[in-house]
Amino acid sequence: MNNSTAIFTTSEVFSDSMTPFIGLIEILQICVYSFGLLFGLPTQFYVVWLIVKESGTILPSEFFSLNLSVCEIVNFLNCLLFMLSVLFSSFIKIAHSLSGLGITGRPLFECLICVERYLAVVHPVTFLKYKPLRYRLICSTAAWIISLGSCSATRFLGGTQNFTGHSWFFSVQFVVFLSVQLFCCLAVLRALKQSGPGERGREREEENHMKRRAFNLILIITVNMIIINVPMIVSGVITIFMQQNIPALWIPSNICYVLAGFVHPALYLYRAGKLSRLFCA
Template identity: 60%
Template sequence: MNNSTVNFTTPEISTNSTTQSIGVLDCLEICVYSINLFFSLPTHSYIIWLIITGTESGVASEFFILNLSFGEIGICLNSLVFILSMWISSLKILDAFLLGLIFTGRPLFQCLICVERYLAVVHPVTFLKFKPLRYRVICCTAAWIIILGSCLCCMYTIVPHNTVHMWFFSLQFLHFFFIQLFCLVAVLRALKQSGPGERRRERKVENGIKKRTFDLILITTVTMVISYVPYSIAGVFFHCHRKA
């Protein structure tokens, strides 16, 4: 996960050995972020180009993915800012600000994609009602406002009040996780049920759509757990260690 390593240490508890080895750690971080920058930036730029140059219905149907790719471009920019902040200390504020894209932007748009797929399978009438592009634009506008608030929260809390940010990040992760888990279980139940009077071919096609939706939500949920759980545990562990 790009630049999602949060420094849970404080200047008061830093040791000389840590100070001596920080150069090696910085070089390792620079290598990781550089690899992410060089691979993620062209990949998501290509995704954006494919969606924009497609048909109008393509832009509408993949609007959440389009916004997710824009968020990933911002995360790539965060990698570049982090690398430059090694030599330009004034960029550390911008680096902390862009962390909001990692902590909130990525999981929020992933969650919106999962909810959209859930509505398409479990509540198709509601999905068709809110299918027009204007409803997706409203949702994404609200999402970007939330992301902006998260960026400001990171900028003002991640350095001076690390504990506050840790609890905020953990609660936010649990919120997104339970929403996606609910969508996953609901789609799984719909996958096991068959409507009355369905033909075998129609049932097979519908089950194929449900299966792809289930796989997408499952992969997204597992990816989010693998990406964010270690940092939530590390933050809680550090908080308990400080209180002890």
């Protein structure tokens, strides 16, 4: 296989010591990608259908979730391109271009969701001011433009096999996105421990419930991002240290990346009350 992971650079030059294991690595990668396509892709389409169809219109509160689901659909389709690149090497260039959505698009939209929850809890006046859909549309458009720029950068770095540059590329983004999410998480946690003056018991309980839901959502997204990026960064550091790209190192990153794609739809289905119905059915 001419690539090491769905969101990393190509490994067109394998070391001789890894040659006997290439077949096993290809099988593991195909199994991981197939699992994402068979289960992740239908789930994401179902979430998009729920957001658009069942509500009758796109609610501003779900607009970032809709964009994140669309981004995840492209990411899962990109897994198909990497699988096809086993037989047709021409697909690898397209796959490398779209992998920028996994590096930048997914965490960027997750950050927007975290910031939205942070404003709703900590700065409710500002949140109400920018609550109309047009502001979310502007933010989402900017996020897509940044993601497309990341796709171009990823294709260039993948084409040049610049492993060091690529490792720095996603590591810096990971630090930035994680910092934003941790700030939102801690700010909401602090607000959760504080009670507004003159609040009644029931009002205080309802407000704390809203803050607690926002905190849990941000915390889950932050932990999800750590699970995705830490194995990737560890593999990248080892790759830089050894000055060669070893495909076996990226298997854990592939598994974490694909499984992380199920977190967002599971959260939405849980909030929509659909998850329990699916299990009951």
